[in-house]
Amino acid sequence: MPEREVAPGALAVGLVAAQSAFAATFRGPRARFWQRMTLTGLGLGTLALATSRPARRTRIGPRELALGLASAGTLYVTFQVGDRFARRFVPGGDAQIRDIYTLRTIRPREEIALRLGTVIGPAEELFWRGLVQAALMERYGRWPGAAMAAMAYGGVHIVTGNFTLFGAAGIAGAHWCALYAAGMPLGALIVSHVAWDVWIFLVQPTGEITPLARA
Numbered sequence: 001m002p003e004r005e006v007a008p009g010a011l012a013v014g015l016v017a018a019q020s021a022f023a024a025t026f027r028g029p030r031a032r033f034w035q036r037m038t039l040t041g042l043g044l045g046t047l048a049l050a051t052s053r054p055a056r057r058t059r060i061g062p063r064e065l066a067l068g069l070a071s072a073g074t075l076y077v078t079f080q081v082g083d084r085f086a087r088r089f090v091p092g093g094d095a096q097i098r099d100i101y102t103l104r105t106i107r108p109r110e111e112i113a114l115r116l117g118t119v120i121g122p123a124e125e126l127f128w129r130g131l132v133q134a135a136l137m138e139r140y141g142r143w144p145g146a147a148m149a150a151m152a153y154g155g156v157h158i159v160t161g162n163f164t165l166f167g168a169a170g171i172a173g174a175h176w177c178a179l180y181a182a183g184m185p186l187g188a189l190i191v192s193h194v195a196w197d198v199w200i201f202l203v204q205p206t207g208e209i210t211p212l213a214r215a
Contacts, residue, residue, distance in 0.1 A: 005138050006054075010047070010051035010131060011131070011135040014047055014132060017043065018044060018156050019159075022156040022160075024040075025037050026157075027159060034103075034112060037115070037120055041119040044126075044127040045119070045123030048131040051131060052126075054134045055130030055186070057186075058130065058190065059185070060188075060190065064188040064190075064191055065188075067184060067185070067192075068189065069191060069195055071176075071196075072191070072192045074175075075192070076196060076200055076204075078171065078175070079168070079172075082167075082168065083206035090167075096163065097206075100164070101205060103201075112202060116198055117194050121198075122193070122194065125190045128152075128177075129177065129180045129186055132149050132153075133149035143181055146180065146181035150178075151170075153173030154166060154173050154174075156169075172196070176193065179192075
């Protein structure tokens with residue numbers, strides 16, 4: 001019998017841990033959001049490296065860099081369209097998008113970029129694709145597993161109470177899950193996730209980000 005790619009029980013433990021960690025991260029005091037998000041990344045990323053062979057095999061070279069940057073660019077264009085749609089047609093969409101962007105103001109941008117690039121972005125790919133999706137594809141097949149992984153990634157964002165963020169996470173998760181199922185290396189997805197995070201959040205937001213005045 002071939003050795004399993006992901007350790008038995010790791011998927012269930014990981015999903016429970018992710019749900020709890022995301023709830024604590026997004027529902028805790030906003031002033032310490034980035035500290036909690038970094039701890040969440042460290043915990044989930046460490047679990048992935050400890051229990052998943054695909055996560056441990058991750059490498060980043062010139063090919064992964066090029067594929068990742070192309071993927072990030074494609075996703076950014078998708079979000080440009082999605083931003084306009086959400087602000088115009090989703091009730092409260094404009095306010096919800098602006099609320100997400102207020103997170104970029106609570107810590108220095110250089111610090112946020114460092115956290116995104118060294119811990120949060122890589123850890124999310126190691127965990128959600130390298131552990132969760134790898135386990136689901138191994139158990140249910142490539143594309144059914146990818147679909148379930150995308151739903152799991154979007155689902156943990158329900159705790160934010162921000163419908164627009166939930167929808168954005170679902171779209172981004174489906175993008176990365178589909179690419180992983182199609183054979184894109186995990187290293188390229190890490191590059192994609194980090195580049196997209198930093199670009200859309202800190203360098204070139206998709207639209208107006210000034211917070212609305214509160215009543």
